[in-house]
């Protein structure tokens with residue numbers, strides 16, 4: 001049983017980056033706890049059940065809720081959790097202290113940005129959905145807040161790259177430790193990817209919302225948005241992969257099968273995550289079929305490191321299961337630690353990701369996408385990678401990392417375990433219902449439960465699938481309640497672990513490491529370690545596939561005045 005020991009302040013003494021990491025993660029989870037509230041309302045909507053009248057005095061419409069849901073969950077929660085957890089893991093993996101005043105500046109910028117953006121969202125003055133496509137025009141505070149949140153992420157890019165450069169200087173000739181390598185590559189990828197949103201907000205949306213320019217070209221805005229908008233999904237996923245490659249094998253009782261495969265996968269993501277945005281714009285005019293085709297091919301390229309990840313992780317887990325006596329083709333699966341909520345959250349997240357990846361290939365195919373574009377298939381799809389793979393993995397990380405930082409025991413581990421199963425099952429029901437309704441042609445982002453025609457045509461033929469959504473709504477409400485209970489009960493607990501009970505960081509060993517038998521760094525590792533070179537390669541690739549189209553669009557700008565449709 002846990003006992004109380006040292007006063008809370010001392011726990012940060014040896015590693016002050018613990019505190020800023022915790023602040024980032026907790027702020028992220030607070031945002032998520034508000035954003036998730038709307039999820040069940042939305043999925044009940046797609047079950048034909050309209051619960052919005054109950055929200056009426058506080059929230060004005062389905063779309064206000066949906067904007068809060070998208071912004072708080074997908075933009076704020078993910079980024080803040082990533083900023084905190086990656087900062088801490090890199091600092092400990094490379095045994096360096098991040099530049100602390102800069103790290104705190106990043107947190108404050110994010111907090112101010114969040115407050116600024118939240119105000120018009122809550123007052124229904126920026127109901128523009130999380131994609132904020134012009135000509136929908138929200139309050140300036142929303143765009144300034146969003147820009148500050150992005151600036152905060154760029155400060156995190158700086159923090160990570162600076163720590164990596166410092167490590168390289170102090171350790172000439174040595175290969176970058178794996179977790180540090182993966183994290184630096186992730187931040188480099190995001191540093192390039194974020195530029196689309198930076199240009200969109202700074203040069204267009206902010207001046208426009210302040211009345212300094214009269215109009216914004218919707219096509220330019222959408223193109224800049226998706227410059228960042230596809231790689232942002234990798235920005236959400238790669239931190240989960242960091243855990244799957246770098247920590248999960250150890251948590252499962254085994255080792256990572258190959259260090260170099262992990263590095264190769266991350267370089268693949270660094271190079272190919274960004275030059276693919278047009279696959280979100282197949283239906284947009286003004287972009288040639290040729291460049292849409294190029295982006296499609298590159299999208300398929302980025303599936304390669306994802307498949308490498310799936311195989312490497314599965315092999316590492318199989319070894320873990322077999323080393324514990326698992327026999328036969330599948331016997332090793334039973335030997336995995338299914339009683340550990342942190343491990344199970346990540347395993348279930350990874351399983352959901354397999355289905356998400358398969359659907360993603362459909363979306364990215366120029367021709368198939370027309371069948372599912374803007375239908376409920378799309379949110380059905382992306383809740384698998386984002387709301388299940390990343391979100392469950394982040395909960396899984398929090399289940400050991402928060403006790404590690406705060407020295408507080410995980411509250412109610414059995415509830416945590418049940419919560420991740422309920423979440424996974426609920427998301428599977430939702431994915432099935434939403435994918436199938438999408439194939440019937442039911443539009444996404446539509447308050448269908450408030451329509452008179454809700455039982456005609458495509459809606460009548462979706463009636464069967466709506467049952468799955470209703471079940472999902474119940475399961476996910478229970479799941480979210482359990483997971484947030486565990487999280488906040490842990491944070492608010494007054495119990496303390498004794499020093500020997502505090503979980504250690506489960507850095508995994510690799511079977512095939514970066515050095516050969518004679519102690520020399522493998523030549524492939526040396527090439528891969530030149531991260532600035534690969535970053536430059538990624539920049540060039542993005543310029544090649546974007547510039548011809550963007551130059552054309554900028555030369556023939558068609559600014560549209562703002563509209564408020566809510």
Ligand code: HEM
Pocket residue numbers: 036038039040042043046066067069070071073074077078129130131379383386387391444445446447472473476477480
């Ligand atoms: C209780 C859990 C959740 C449920 C039941 C849920 C349900 C839904 C539904 C039904 C939609 C589609 C709404 C529409 O197109 O009209 C949606 C949209 C969305 N959800 Fe969730 N969700 C949940 C959690 C999450 C999480 C954890 C994330 C991200 C971390 C997330 C991110 C999004 C995003 C980005 C959208 C798109 C918003 C838009 O189209 O503007 N959701 N959600």
Ligand SMILES: [Cu+2]
Pocket residue numbers: 229230279280
């Ligand atoms: Cu995409």
